[in-house]
Amino acid sequence: xxxxxxxxxxxxxxxxxxxxxxxxxxxxxxxxxxxxxxxxxxxxxxxxxxxxxxxxxxxxxxxxxxxxxxxxxxxxxxxxxxxxxxxxxxxxxxxxxxxxxxxxxxxxxxxxxxxxxxxxxxxxxxxxxxxxxxxxxxxxxxxxxxxxxxxxxxxxxxxxxxxxxxxxxxxxxxxxxxxxxxxxxxxxxxxxxxxxxxxxxxxxxxxxxxxxxxxxxxxxxxxxxxxxxxxxxxxxxxxxxxxxxxxxx
Amino acid sequence: xxxxxxxxxxxxxxxxxxxxxxxxxxxxxxxxxxxxxxxxxxxxxxxxxxxxxxxxxxxxxxxxxxxxxxxxxxxxxxxxxxxxxxxxxxxxxxxxxxxxxxxxxxxxxxxxxxxxxxxxxxxxxxxxxxxxxxxxxxxxxxxxxxxxxxxxxxxxxxxxxxxxxxxxxxxxxxxxxxxxxxxxxxxxxxxxxxxxxxxxxxxxxxxxxxxxxxxxxxxxxxxxxxxxxxxxxxxxxxxxxxxxxxxxx
Numbered sequence: 115x116x117x118x119x120x121x122x123x124x125x126x127x128x129x130x131x132x133x134x135x136x137x138x139x140x141x142x143x144x145x146x147x148x149x150x151x152x153x154x155x156x157x158x159x160x161x162x163x164x165x166x167x168x169x170x171x172x173x174x175x176x177x178x179x180x181x182x183x184x185x186x187x188x189x190x191x192x193x194x195x196x197x198x199x200x201x202x203x204x205x206x207x208x209x210x211x212x213x214x215x216x217x218x219x220x221x222x223x224x225x226x227x228x229x230x231x232x233x234x235x236x237x238x239x240x241x242x243x244x245x246x247x248x249x250x251x252x253x254x255x256x257x258x259x260x261x262x263x264x265x266x267x268x269x270x271x272x273x274x275x276x277x278x279x280x281x282x283x284x285x286x287x288x289x290x291x292x293x294x295x296x297x298x299x300x301x302x303x304x305x306x307x308x309x310x311x312x313x314x315x316x317x318x319x320x321x322x323x324x325x326x327x328x329x330x331x332x333x334x335x336x337x338x339x340x341x342x343x344x345x346x347x348x349x350x351x352x353x354x355x356x357x358x359x360x361x362x363x
Numbered sequence: 364x365x366x367x368x369x370x371x372x373x374x375x376x377x378x379x380x381x382x383x384x385x386x387x388x389x390x391x392x393x394x395x396x397x398x399x400x401x402x403x404x405x406x407x408x409x410x411x412x413x414x415x416x417x418x419x420x421x422x423x424x425x426x427x428x429x430x431x432x433x434x435x436x437x438x439x440x441x442x443x444x445x446x447x448x449x450x451x452x453x454x455x456x457x458x459x460x461x462x463x464x465x466x467x468x469x470x471x472x473x474x475x476x477x478x479x480x481x482x483x484x485x486x487x488x489x490x491x492x493x494x495x496x497x498x499x500x501x502x503x504x505x506x507x508x509x510x511x512x513x514x515x516x517x518x519x520x521x522x523x524x525x526x527x528x529x530x531x532x533x534x535x536x537x538x539x540x541x542x543x544x545x546x547x548x549x550x551x552x553x554x555x556x557x558x559x560x561x562x563x564x565x566x567x568x569x570x571x572x573x574x575x576x577x578x579x580x581x582x583x584x585x586x587x588x589x590x591x592x593x594x595x596x597x598x599x600x601x602x603x604x605x606x607x608x609x610x611x612x
Contacts, residue, residue: 158491165486169554175482188556197611233424237414242407304607305418307437308557308575308600326557326575326600351557351575358553358607362446 121162124153128163132172132183133217143173143181171355188355189213189256193304193332196289209264213256221255226281228270235267238333238344246270248279250288253318260319261353266345272297288343289334297342299334306330308351319350326351370411373402377412381421381432382466392422392430420604437604438462438505442553442581445538458513462505470504475530477519484516487582487593495519497528499537502567509568510602515594521546537592538583546591548583555579557600568599575600 131137144152149160164181167173171188173181191212213220231239231247239247247267254261266288268278276291277284284291289299311319311327321327327348334343349356380386393401398409413430416422420437422430440461462469480488480496488496496516503510515537517527525540526533533540538548560568560576570576576597583592598605 162486162489165483169483169486193607194609197609234414234418237411237417240411298611300611302609304609306555306577306605306607307603308577310573310575324559326559328555328557328577354556356555358442358555360443360446360551360553362547362549 120155121159122166124149124155124159124163125166127153128167129170129172130217132167137183139183139185141183142179143183145180188353189216189261191349191354191356192358193330193356194358197299197302209254219257221258222283223253223255224281224283225251226279227251228279231267235344235346238331239267239269239341241269248273250278262347262349263315263319264345264347266343268292268343269341272342292334292336292342297336297340299342300337301335301339303333303335304330305332306356311348311350315348319348321350322352328354328356330356368411369404370408371415373398373404373408373412374415376402377416378419378421379466381416386432388432388434390432391428392432394429437602438465438510440598440603440605441607442579442605443607446548446551458503468506470507471532472502472504473530473532474500475528476500477528480516484593484595487580488516488518488590490518497522499527511596511598512564512567513594513596515592517541517592518590521591541583541585541591546585546589548591549586550584550588552582552584553579554581555605560597560599564597568597570599571601577603577605579605 128143137143143149143164146157146160146164149155149163150157153160164173164175167181168175170190172184174184175181189212195212209222210220227249228246229249230236230244231241231249235247236245239245241247248270250266252264252266254264268288270279272295273279273291276295278288278291292298306328308326308328311321311325315321315327327350330347330349332343332345333341334345336342377392386392392398392413395406395409395413398404398412399406402409413422413424416430417424419439421433423433424430438461444461458471459469476498477495478498479485479493480490480498484496485494488494490496497519499515501513501515503513517537519528521544522528522540525544527537527540541547555577557575557577560570560574564570564576576599579596579598581592581594582590583594585591
């Protein structure tokens with residue numbers, strides 16, 4: 115689909131150095147001249163690579179100080195990748211996979227319960243009146259810092275006999291379990307909006323005052339177009355960037 | 364792709380009544396029983412239809428008062444639709460088309476200038492050092508209210524002899540002009556994040572205090588994978604909902 119050009123390779127190596135901590139917040143990157151020498155590329159290639167990192171919020175560039183690693187390192191999310199079947203050799207759920215790909219350490223706390231869900235969720239799941247859902251509420255950490263929350267709702271009738279209803283992590287991911295139950299998600303609808311956090315969210319996610327959150331709701335449908343999962347993510351705006359790649363049909 | 368079910372048709376008619384003003388802010392919708400009778404559908408269909416409108420932020424439902432049209436009516440944006448070639452009978456640019464589809468009145472103020480763009484834009488456009496861009500800065504209105512801004516940057520070398528460089532509206536849209544120049548956008552990358560507005564944005568968009576904005580940046584590439592347009596939209600969070608529909612490949 116996309117070309118993986120020289121500059122993207124250079125960007126990728128620098129990104130890894132930042133995420134691995136070899137380059138920490140406030141550190142200076144090598145100069146353009148040094149990068150040209152060490153990678154054997156042109157100045158333009160170096161600039162394009164650094165530009166990528168600026169756009170991702172990883173570094174800032176000033177004429178005097180050069181390129182500096184920023185304190186705030188937003189997590190780049192690719193909602194489309196969750197739809198691509200992962201190789202069987204990578205039995206991880208999507209968040210853990212994306213974070214560890216960046217050389218960072220994911221962890222999460224999960225609470226599982228059976229609930230009569232809020233009306234907007236019940237509607238999205240097309241539940242009958244009084245219908246039950248299993249909700250897996252996750253607080254996710256990156257390198258030990260609270261990062262975002264993800265509450266995934268499933269129709270109870272569908273998942274009652276599966277791992278989804280049991281407490282604890284599902285290493286291969288709940289989407290894989292849905293597949294095994296004969297309900298792979300073949301279509302999703304993603305709704306993205308932003309708002310100020312609730313006081314509970316501020317405290318749970320340790321937000322700085324004045325930090326908005328992105329609310330990202332994904333409804334997944336199986337091949338009969340029946341909704342099988344509603345996932346509500348609350349993403350602190352200073353720590354997340356969502357990216358979609360689309361091709362003209 | 365998606366089924367257009369009975370409930371979606373009911374939702375669509377109610378949506379139109381709201382957008383047309385037949386049902387204004389604070390107005391009560393007919394009861395579930397009345398809607399069942401007038402559309403000849405089941406209670407479940409009515410509930411699903413009303414649920415759609417709740418999810419879109421158009422109405423709120425309370426047990427006592429029934430369904431009420433909300434004051435705040437977020438504009439539902441489908442970034443994918445801009446990639447679908449529009450019928451030739453609809454010579455409108457994407458924003459105007461989407462708004463008028465909803466029965467609302469779009470308008471905009473455009474300023475066109477030739478600039479040395481900010482570094483992040485220059486990088487996304489892969490411009491050489493000191494390279495120029497044409498920027499079309501738009502302040503967009505819905506029903507006379509300022510709604511959002513969209514600044515579109517194009518490589519000057521590419522569009523210098525086209526309508527894009529001239530002031531004023533392009534009825535068929537700049538994307539159509541890029542096509543005519545032999546550079547249709549066949550792939551786009553969308554970056555979505557949120558933040559608090561700058562003071563200039565607050566005043567220009569007449570924002571209520573404490574309203575975050577969604578920053579939505581689309582880079583469009585032609586069939587040689589050359590970036591031909593960078594569009595930066597600033598969307599007040601209380602007035603916009605972005606929706607993507609994805610299918611598993």
